[in-house]
Amino acid sequence: MSFSLPDLPYAHDALASKGMSAETLEFHHDIHHNAYVTNGNKAIEGTPWAGKSLEEIIVGTYDSAAVAQSGIFNNISQLWNHNQFWEMMTPAASKMPSELEKALVESFGSVDAFKSEFSAAGAGQFGSGWAWLVKKADGALAITKTENGVNPLCFGQTALLGCDVWEHSYYIDFRNKRPAYLTNFLDNLVNWENVASRM
Secondary structure, three states: OOOOOOOOOOOOOOHHOOOOOOOHHHHHHHHHHHHHHHHHHHHOOOOOOOOOOOOHHHHHHOOOOOOOOHHHHHHHHHHHHHHHHHHOOOOOOOOOHHHHHHHHHHHHOOHHHHHHHHHHHHHHEEEEEEEEEEOOOOOOOOEEEEOOOOOHHOOOOEEEEEOOHHHHOHHHHHHHHHHHHHHHHHHHEEOHHHHOOOO
């Protein structure tokens, strides 16, 4: 079984009015995401990981002691990360469901405090990586940041919201202004109904 590039859940230009251009989606989805699919399939071919799910491969190939992860992990994890990322955004107006708002207030003090902490995690991630809102094994919500392709699956956590802070995700639209990209992501792009459904 080989993996394939999923279609975007909206048109390439659907997020343009909300700060993410068609050009960004063309590069990010059609080129970068597709490269993870292609390279991931090549990396697992002929290995015991061929035929396993993305999640099984990620958990099975992550090495917490390694300075650098394997090619299998890097590509398969990034494939999974991007599959989630597109679904976590919407061109439609998205109202935060009350159960999610309540959980964020209980965990972070307010929705604004959550956004501030999430943005700080993303802006503070040195180099490439991701910012995450996760549900931990004990049910508690937390904000984390991970390097490169590492994601919450590696730590037994559920990814509720993830924001890609690799430069290719924002440089066309925001140049070097990563904090502005993160603010725009939280204020205009997040599909809060999708986030709530992951709880």
